[in-house]
Amino acid sequence: GGFFVPSGGFIDDPQLAAQNLMDAARHFGAKVSLRTSVVAIEKSQNKVLGVQLNNGETIKSSIVINAAGPWSSHINDLAGVSETMEMSTRAMRQEVHAVPASEEFNIIDNPVMVGDLDLGFYSRPQPGGTLIVGGVEADCDPAVWIDDPDSDSPTPSIESWESLVWRLAKRVPEVSVPNRPTGLASLYDVTPDWTPIYDRTDLGGFYVACGTSGNQFKNAPLIGHLMKELIHACESGHDHDTDPVQVHCSMVNETVDLGTFSRNRKPVAGTGTVLG
Template identity: 40%
Template sequence: MPASSESRSYDAVIIGAGVIGAAIGMEMARAGYKTLNVDALPAAGYGPTSNSCAIIRVHYSTLDGTAMAYDGYFDWKDWPGYLGVADERGHAIFHHCGCLIMKTEQNKGLAAVLKHVEALDIPHEHWDADRIRQAIPGYDLKTFWPARRMEDPNFGEPSGGAIDGGVFFPTAGYISDPQLASHNLQRAAEAAGGSFLFNRKVVEIPVENGRVQGVVLDDGTRIAAPVVVNVAGPHSSQINKLVGADADMRITTKPLRQEVVHLDSPDGLNFEKDGIVVSDSDIACYIRPETGNHILVGSEDPECDPREVVDPDDYNRDLTDQAVTQAYRYAQRLPNVPVSQSPKGVVDLYDVTEDWIPIYDRSCIDGFYMAIGTSGNQFKNAGVAGRLMTALIGYVEGGGDQDGKPLAFQLKHLDRTIDTATFSRRREINPDSSFSVLG
C-alpha cells in the first residue's frame, strides 16, 4: 500500500482488540492514558476471542492463578456495573450455571485445587455420585482413563472402577457471546477516552536508544507512543520479533490449533437450560451448555491428542477426526448423546506458553510490554489482566524494577496481592501447572 503521511500520537498503543486487549485498553484509558487499540481484523473480539469457550471458572493449578480467576468472577457477576456504560448491542450475559470438576486419579482427587480454593475461601460443594447423576441424568461414571483416540481398539472400554464424586463451584458459568463481551469493553474504553483502529496491521515498531517510539501500520501511518503493549494473541511471537523483545525470554509463545465440537442434547435433556460446566480429566474433556440446546465439548489435551503448532495466517480451519474423537469421549459419559461423523463446531488458535501460564510483563525493550500466551484459559481474567497490566506499566514507567523487584499487584475484589513474577517472561517453567488448557 502507498505510504501515508498521516501521523498521530498516543500515550500507549495496544496491539490487539480481543477480550484481553480491549480490557487493557479500557483499564488504561480509565487510568488516564490516551490509548489506541490497533487490530488487523474488522472488529473487537473478531479473532480467536469470538470462538472462545468463554468459561468463567475459579479453579486453577496455582494459587496466584486461582486468586486472579476469583477476582475476575466478580467482574462478570456484575458485568453491566463493571462496564459502567451502555452498549447499543446490549451487554454480554453471564450464564451463572456453576462448574463441576470430577475427582479423578489424574488430578489426585483435586487435592491441589482444594488447597487453593480453601486458602481463598472460595465457595464449593463436594458432590457424591448420586448428586452428580441428579444434576446430569443418565451420566455414566465408569472410569475410562487413559484417554484414547477413537481409532484405538480399546477406545470406549472401561478401565475398572468408577468416579465417586466431584467438587462443584457455584461461582462459575460461561459467556455465550464472547465477541459481544469484547465490544462491550471497547465501548467502555471509548467512554473513558480510548480509541480503536481496525483493519490495520502493525508492520514495524521503531526503537531508538533502547526504547519504542510507537508503531508503523501497513498503510504507512506512523503512530507515536512511548508505550506499546503486545496483546496480539496467536500473532504475539511475530510482534515480539518485530521489536527484538524475544532476546531475553525464557518463556515463549506459539500458536496452537484447537477444535471444539458442538453436540445436540439427547432427547429428554435440556442442557442449555439445565446444564452445567464440567471438567472431567478421566475422559480428558470439558463441556459447557451452548445456545440452541447444544453441548460444547473441548479437549483437556491428553498425551494422545496432537498439539499442532501452525502458521496463524495459514492453517486448516475445518474440523477433523479430532472433533469426532472428542464427541465420542463425551459419549462415554452420556451414551444417548447423538454423535455425527460430520460434526458441528469451531476451529481456532490458542496462543500458549510452555507451561500454559500467560506472560504479563515488560520486555527487554523499554516501553514494550506483553500480555501474551493467554488463549484457552484467560478469557475469564480479562478485567484482572487489564488492571494488572495498567498497574505494571505504571510501576515500570515510574521507575520500578520489574525484573529485580516485581510488582505486588493488589486485586480489586479480594484483600490479597499476587506476585507478578508468576507471569514473568524470564521465569522458569512452572512445575505446578496442569500443562494444559486448564492452566
C-alpha cells in the same frame, strides 16, 4: 471422583463480550483499528517509539503493549525482544464441536461446564439446544502448532470431531452424534508452562500481555489493572526484575505477585493444559 464449583461460570457468547469490551474502550477514548495489522515496531536507543501499520499509518507512543494473542510471538520478533525472554509463546490449534444437547444436560436444567480429564475432554451446554465439546490436551491428542496464524483454517477436522464427540458420547450416552462435523477451530496463545506473561521487556516502554493459553478471557478486566500498575511502576523507575511489582486487588482483598508472570521465570508447575 470429582468436584463441583457452584460459583464458576462461562461466557456463552465470547464474540459479543469482546464487542462489549471494545465498545467500552471506545467510550473511554480508545481508538480501534479493525482489519489492520502491525508490520513494524519503531524504536531508537533501546526505547520504543510506536508501531507502523499495514495501511501506512504510524502510531507514535512511548508505551506499546503486545496483547496480540496467537500473533504475539511475531510482534515480539518485530520488537527484537524474543531472544531476551526465557518464556516464549506459540500458536496452538484448538477445535470445538457442537452436538444436540440431551434432555438431562442442557442450558436450562444443568448449565454447568464439565471437565473430564479421564477421557480428555470438556463440555458445556449453550443456547440453541446444543452442547459444545473440546479437548484438554490429553496425552493421546498430539498438539497442533501453527507457525502462521493467518494461514490456519477455522473449519473443524474430521479427526478431531470423531475423537472428541465419541468421548462425549461415551460419558453421556443420551447425546446424539450428528452425521457431519459442526463447530469451529481457532488458536490458543501458549507458553511452555501454560501460564501467561504479564511483564516488561528489555526494550524500554515495550510490555507484553500474552501467552494466555486459552484460560484468561474472563480475567481481561483484571489483566488491564495489573498491566496499568506494572507500567506505572516501571515507568517511574521501579526495578521490576529484581523486586517484582505487587498489585492489591481491592475487590477480593488479595495481592498478586507479578513475578509469577515474569518473562524470565522458571516454569510454573501446573497441569500443562488449558486448565492452567
